[in-house]
Amino acid sequence: MKINKEKAHCAVDYAFKRVGGKYKGRILWVLRDDVLRYGELKRAIVGITPKMLTQTLKELESDELVSRKVYLEVPPKVEYSLTETGKELIPLIGQLRSWGENQMARYKS
């Protein structure tokens, strides 16, 4: 697994790296006020493959935006939720989302 830890050129670069990629934004967003299990996430993020889900979650966990809680049960159960740092991003993602909605509406014409 290759998790991007290289130096950012600036804070903007740094921030976009943590939140960029194809699914990070969407995952953080669906976790905004829920604690979700792996399978629930998989269903929520339409089109994601298990590999990408696991990989992206690991990166988010490594950046301490998402925390992972394992229940030692059979069958296995793992829950994902936002960390405090992750929650700080929610309002920003929310604004981006609103902006995106406006744009999509504007161009639908």
Next chain:
Amino acid sequence: MKINKEKAHCAVDYAFKRVGGKYKGRILWVLRDDVLRYGELKRAIVGITPKMLTQTLKELESDELVSRKVYLEVPPKVEYSLTETGKELIPLIGQLRSWGENQMARYKS
């Protein structure tokens, strides 16, 4: 040139696509309150190659976040600035940047 126009899964996805990529955030940010020429941008975005600068600017222009003004002079002169839509993003990028700064400070230890 391949500019990403495929359907977004949702508004979050849409927004991140417009602003993602390796340089879009940084370019929008340095243009936040200046009108810059090609060469000035190139110097401002440390590490970018002419190819990526041109390509990224084209995508931003195509998404109507940046506008391009050509002066028919010798030597040539081209100025880039934010559109109104682009300016809407600045506060959001600013917040992301602040968040990034805090994170970088936290981890510097």
Next chain:
DNA sequence: CTGCATCCGCAAGGATACTG
């Protein structure tokens, strides 16, 4: 249920040289 292992294609991005 929650993943990991493996293989692979393709597009994003990089290096370098050249042009109007």
Next chain:
DNA sequence: CAGTATCCTTGCGGATGCAG
């Protein structure tokens, strides 16, 4: 000055199968 034109590398992300 403001880009193009080529060629090349990398690694993201997809597909599929297997495992605890």
